Amino acid sequence: xxxxxxxxxxxxxxxxxxxxxxxxxxxxxxxxxxxxxxxxxxxxxxxxxxxxxxxxxxxxxxxxxxxxxxxxxxxxxxxxxxxxxxxxxxxxxxxxxxxxxxxxxxxxxxxxxxxxxxxxxxxxxxxxxxxxxxxxxxxxxxxxxxxxxxxxxxxxxxxxxxxxxxxxxxxxxxxxxxxxxxxxxxxxxxxxxxxxxxxxxxxxxxxxxxxxxxxxxxxxxxxxxxxxxxxxxxxxxxxxxxxxxxxxxxxxxxxxxxxxxxxxxxxxxxxxxxxxxxxxxxxxxxxxxxxxxxxxxxxxxxxxxxxxxxxxxxxxxxxxxxxxxxxxxxxxxxxxxxxxxxxxxxxxxxxxxxxxxxxxxxxxxxxxxxxxxxxxxxxxxxxxxxxxxxxxxxxxxxxxxxxxxxxxxxxxxxxxxxxxxxxxxxxxxxxxxxxxxxxxxxxxxxxxxxxxxxxxxxxxxxxxxxxxxxxxxxxxxxxxxxxxxxxxxxxxxxxxxxxxxxxxxxxxxxxxxxxxx
Numbered sequence: 149x150x151x152x153x154x155x156x157x158x159x160x161x162x163x164x165x166x167x168x169x170x171x172x173x174x175x176x177x178x179x180x181x182x183x184x185x186x187x188x189x190x191x192x193x194x195x196x197x198x199x200x201x202x203x204x205x206x207x208x209x210x211x212x213x214x215x216x217x218x219x220x221x222x223x224x225x226x227x228x229x230x231x232x233x234x235x236x237x238x239x240x241x242x243x244x245x246x247x248x249x250x251x252x253x254x255x256x257x258x259x260x261x262x263x264x265x266x267x268x269x270x271x272x273x274x275x276x277x278x279x280x281x282x283x284x285x286x287x288x289x290x291x292x293x294x295x296x297x298x299x300x301x302x303x304x305x306x307x308x309x310x311x312x313x314x315x316x317x318x319x320x321x322x323x324x325x326x327x328x329x330x331x332x333x334x335x336x337x338x339x340x341x342x343x344x345x346x347x348x349x350x351x352x353x354x355x356x357x358x359x360x361x362x363x364x365x366x367x368x369x370x371x372x373x374x375x376x377x378x379x380x381x382x383x384x385x386x387x388x389x390x391x392x393x394x395x396x397x398x399x400x401x402x403x404x405x406x407x408x409x410x411x412x413x414x415x416x417x418x419x420x421x422x423x424x425x426x427x428x429x430x431x432x433x434x435x436x437x438x439x440x441x442x443x444x445x446x447x448x449x450x451x452x453x454x455x456x457x458x459x460x461x462x463x464x465x466x467x468x469x470x471x472x473x474x475x476x477x478x479x480x481x482x483x484x485x486x487x488x489x490x491x492x493x494x495x496x497x498x499x500x501x502x503x504x505x506x507x508x509x510x511x512x513x514x515x516x517x518x519x520x521x522x523x524x525x526x527x528x529x530x531x532x533x534x535x536x537x538x539x540x541x542x543x544x545x546x547x548x549x550x551x552x553x554x555x556x557x558x559x560x561x562x563x564x565x566x567x568x569x570x571x572x573x574x575x576x577x578x579x580x581x582x583x584x585x586x587x588x589x590x591x592x593x594x595x596x597x598x599x600x601x602x603x604x605x606x607x608x609x610x611x612x613x614x615x616x617x618x619x620x621x622x623x624x625x626x627x628x629x630x631x632x633x634x635x636x637x638x639x640x641x642x643x644x645x646x647x648x649x650x651x652x653x654x655x656x657x658x659x660x661x662x663x664x665x
Contacts, residue, residue: 179386181328185336186379192340218294220600226301228593242392244310251302252383259376261292263369270360312578323575327500330570334494343371435580435644443598445635451606452624458482460621464532485559492563517565518636525629579646
């Protein structure tokens with residue numbers, strides 16, 4: 149009788165996961181996905197404003213690359229750690245919510261430290277005036293920057309895992325949830341780049357201008373205040389609107405085996421985190437290993453362009469040197485290109501399901517857009533050569549209109565593969581996790597290793613590698629093009645398709661396969 153009751157409980161849980169009891173699942177998924185807009189708003193501000201800000205504080209340019217390494221380093225540790233403990237969290241607030249709320253709170257602390265670093269440094273004795281190193285402000289800024297990256301990693305992993313929890317075993321809903329997340333990332337990018345380009349934003353908050361903080365610094369403060377306001381608002385709405393299923397009580401030793409959620413591992417003796425990670429990697433099923441390989445190659449292609457896209461426009465396309473007029477014009481053009489990129493990213497994210505149907509499945513879609521990414525990165529060589537040729541005839545002038553249009557078109561088109569990169573790998577990780585019984589949080593953390601390791605390699609090796617070929621960004625872009633092509637080949641030939649879905653209330657496989665394999 150006990151085993152029969154256990155079977156009924158298991159069946160009921162399966163039905164709940166496949167057909168969630170809440171009335172508006174898409175609405176709740178959208179609420180959780182919207183947190184990505186707040187996170188990405190701050191990330192766009194980091195990309196567009198913080199590099200000049202660190203030079204204002206007097207941080208040597210040679211140190212800047214090491215500061216930016218904190219993102220991938222913290223991601224390598226924090227996301228698997230948070231994913232591991234969120235899978236096992238038994239808080240009455242839910243498994244994912246405590247980590248999401250803590251991450252949002254840490255973002256607020258980090259933003260205050262970063263924004264007021266110059267003012268705090270002045271109070272502690274830093275000198276005023278440009279060109280003078282503000283040591284105490286630098287220390288405060290670096291601490292805040294590391295906290296910000298740790299907080300962002302605390303947010304993103306549990307958010308993805310919560311989306312997978314809400315979607316349950318429905319593969320179409322899993323893909324849709326990650327497409328929503330990608331869409332809101334695009335929204336955050338657009339808001340962040342727009343705010344960063346508006347030079348009079350500080351007038352909204354006059355108190356941001358101080359003797360230690362000029363207009364540029366005041367704009368940065370205002371932008372970050374808006375970013376944290378958006379993030380806290382969206383996080384509050386999401387956490388109050390979505391109810392996680394309460395955790396099952398620990399089994400009684402005399403009760404025998406009991407049923408558990410498919411995405412929650414059975415109760416067992418606690419295992420140290422590092423041991424759990426090594427065990428997870430050791431026991432990782434083949435589909436996840438292939439997914440990690442495709443993801444790593446994909447990001448090995450993306451990171452050179454993400455790190456040096458505006459520098460490429462200023463240096464290679466516009467032919468300027470750092471700080472001069474042409475270089476600044478090129479950087480502004482690159483920022484406009486990033487805006488176009490984000491717009492295309494947003495629209496494409498909403499059409500991922502449609503594109504997957506038209507291309508014959510998610511693996512074919514991912515493989516195809518990786519070839520598109522490879523072509524785009526290779527086109528940077530052609531655009532650069534066209535710009536160099538025109539400079540021989542019109543020295544000191546901006547590139548011809550056709551070169552500038554090609555550059556803008558390149559940025560925009562790359563929004564298509566970026567939308568797939570932001571959604572499909574995470575959806576596949578959730579689907580593979582459901583089929584193997586692994587925890588969603590830990591699966592997202594393990595997948596993140598395929599992102600941060602390429603980022604570290606690119607950050608550390610791209611500079612010396614480019615120097616071997618006389619400087620410039622093209623050598624790294626060419627390597628990225630080759631990596632994108634390899635990622636596409638592996639996706640099309642080795643990456644397995646997700647298994648057919650189970651019907652809601654039986655254990656029998658459907659006789660027809662899923663419309664998107």
